[in-house]
Amino acid sequence: MKETPQFKVRKTYEEVADYLKDQIMNGAYKPGDRLPSLREFSELLGVGQSTIREAISALKTMGLLTIRHGEGTFVTRFDPEEVLTGFEPIQMVTEEDILSLLEARKIIETGIVQLASERRSEEDLRRIEDALREMEAAVAAGDLGKQAQADWNFHYAIASACHNAVLETFMQSVSEMMRKTLKASREKLFQSKGTPERLLTEHRDIYMAIANRNSKKAEESMLYHLLGVEKQVFDQA
Incomplete structure (x- = not known):
């Protein structure tokens, strides 16, 4: 069962991304599952749709989510554990x-x-x-x-x-x-x-x-x- 966080204050996209990542990692959303819409997530978590959109973008960059235009956002069919293990932030310093x-x-x-x-x-x-x-x-x-x-x-x-x-x-x-x-x-x-x-x-x-x-x-x-x-x-x- 998916847990609904009790956000007492407006959360940043990083915190929303962490929540969604945890939901994916603990199996609440499985590979291939379609996520709720931006509006549904916005109402569920009590944050703006732009915050949800950026959190989804961050997880997409990590390889956890796939966006299919006209269909929605889906959990990637790769093993999330493997994706996270292999993910390393790009560091550009020069x-x-x-x-x-x-x-x-x-x-x-x-x-x-x-x-x-x-x-x-x-x-x-x-x-x-x-x-x-x-x-x-x-x-x-x-x-x-x-x-x-x-x-x-x-x-x-x-x-x-x-x-x-x-x-x-x-x-x-x-x-x-x-x-x-x-x-x-x-x-x-x-x-x-x-x-x-x-x-x-x-x-x-x-x-x-x-x-x-x-x-x-x-x-x-x-x-x-x-x-x-x-x-x-x-x-x-």
């Missing part, structure tokens, strides 16, 4: 490695945003807008943690809107590596005077291009945004 990661992000995300502009549904657009609203609220409140989370939600929502499972997987992998290797740089980025407001403006431009189905403008806006982030990361190094 400037060359970081540059390679940022280059990969530019290539992947400019392509993703082009497809998202052409393929996005109204529901996709709402998810992107929701993430943008989260970012606006976080910037207004000066909450660095929520700004970083909203930033990730925004880019992941765009990846989902391109409706290409392979590109979405690439995006998840790149995002996970970014989180592990550039955590300190990203924190400094959000702390720099005027940077949160500038990043918010850039995200608004990307959103408007997607909303208007202007793929060329979306690509240009995304590239401009990522080049700015890259420059600031290395200026701070």
Whole structure:
């Protein structure tokens, strides 16, 4: 029987991921099982759907979950114990490695945003807008943690809107590596005077291009945004 945790306060995606991982490891969800929907999990655990989405993404990167578009999220058919044993976080520490990661992000995300502009549904657009609203609220409140989370939600929502499972997987992998290797740089980025407001403006431009189905403008806006982030990361190094 699946246990329902009694969350007294809003939990982070890491804590939700740990809970779901434990459920998988103790057999509550078996290989091949379909997980409840984001909405069901959100109601069950008392957290937002964006938190559930990021927890699922983290477990997908670990190899515990598989996302099948149009079907749902499933526990991988591999042995979870074996997957966890073989999983080692990627550690990138050199400037060359970081540059390679940022280059990969530019290539992947400019392509993703082009497809998202052409393929996005109204529901996709709402998810992107929701993430943008989260970012606006976080910037207004000066909450660095929520700004970083909203930033990730925004880019992941765009990846989902391109409706290409392979590109979405690439995006998840790149995002996970970014989180592990550039955590300190990203924190400094959000702390720099005027940077949160500038990043918010850039995200608004990307959103408007997607909303208007202007793929060329979306690509240009995304590239401009990522080049700015890259420059600031290395200026701070």
